[in-house]
Amino acid sequence: MAEKTIEIKDLVVEYRTRSGVVQALNGLSLSIEKGKTLGLVGETGAGKTTAGLAVLGLIPSPPGVIVSGEILLNGKDLRALTDKEMDQIRGDAVAMIFQDPMTSLNPVMTVGDQIAEAIKIHEGLNHGDALKKAEEMLEMVGIPRERAKEYPHQFSGGMKQRVVIAIALSCTPGLLIADEPTTALDVTIQAQVLEMMKGLKEKYEMSMLMITHDLGIVAEICDEVSVVYAGRVVEHGTLADVFDNTRHPYTEGLFNSLPNIENQAEKLKPIRGLMPDPTDLPLGCPFYPRCDHAMEICRTKKPPKVYRNETHFVECHLYNEQNIGDKEEKWR
Incomplete structure (x- = not known):
């Protein structure tokens, strides 16, 4: 496994x-x-x-x-x-790239310092070494290392997203x-x-x-x-x-x-x-009010988990034992 x-x-x-x-x-x-x-x-x-x-x-x-x-x-x-x-x-x-790069970055810290922050915490490096690695991370995501001294407002939306990715990957999660x-x-x-x-x-x-x-x-x-x-x-x-x-x-x-x-x-x-x-x-099934195939059982009973193969399953009453007969060909 x-x-x-x-x-x-x-x-x-x-x-x-x-x-x-x-x-x-x-x-x-x-x-x-x-x-x-x-x-x-x-x-x-x-x-x-x-x-x-x-x-x-x-x-x-x-x-x-x-x-x-x-x-x-x-x-x-x-x-x-x-x-x-x-x-x-x-x-x-484990690290997370949050949804909006515009609000994920601290506006009063340089992007280099923001990347270095996580590196110092988890790798125990001093500020100089952490900043050097932060510059390397910027280059890895396609931003010149010289821009590590700049602030988030000096970057475009796409560049901000690259900075956020660099922060997330700085300690190789x-x-x-x-x-x-x-x-x-x-x-x-x-x-x-x-x-x-x-x-x-x-x-x-x-x-x-x-x-x-x-x-x-x-x-x-x-x-x-x-x-x-x-x-x-x-x-x-x-x-x-x-x-x-x-x-x-x-x-x-x-x-x-x-x-x-x-x-x-x-x-x-x-x-x-x-x-x-x-x-x-x-x-029952939370999708019941919006479903074009809804049945009475969908309103009152939560659907079971039914497997099509070892990797593919669905939670839907259309494919439970009582209803699979007339849909067997479609299921395969």
Whole structure:
């Protein structure tokens, strides 16, 4: 069996507010093999960022609470660690590229000092040596080392994103969590950043959790895909499993929402309705109110996990034992 860098098992996270309990993650499970990239896909509000923050122990508390579940990094239970022990994990064994590079950087510190900060903490270097390595990291992401003395406002959006990546990679983490790393970038810069990330991942043999709503990015960089809806993985498989043998109605809806390049006259087919209110999730399948294939059982009973093969599963009543008969050919 392949070695797992990260395993998340049945993770439940709530935000307990005065307005009610927000059910952010509802039994989320996923794992990433060493050196592989997993794409975590879903609409805004699905719980993708919460999953990344939970791994790093950065769920804001209050109001956030990890109710139950396991988070294993290289077999070590992160939930059992103290705050001081987690400080040693963050930025070293696991690092995160946060969603918006514009707000991820300190405006009153030079970019060189910001990269050197993590290096000093985790590698015990003095400021001069740490700054030298920071300059090397800048060059590695395509920025001249002389610019280490400059401040974030002197960089473009694409350059800021490269700086954020340099910070995340400064201590060569075994796991990199990338939260929508190209959202604020134009298409040409996005392609450059993705290509750079792929090269650096291979160079350092890292595992990566790519959090995104962009299926094009998933196709470009990921080995496996987990589709998340209402804080739970509803379909998972290899890139070929999910892209070529799509099963869950929600996943089908995501693909149908994309423009057809070959037939530009074809209209988009967006998923009707909105994500369910996380303070009042449906009793059965959370996708039930928006699903064109919904049955009575979907309203009252949560769907089981059904495997198409060893790598591909779906949580949907369309494929349970009672309904698989008339869909057996499609399932294969």
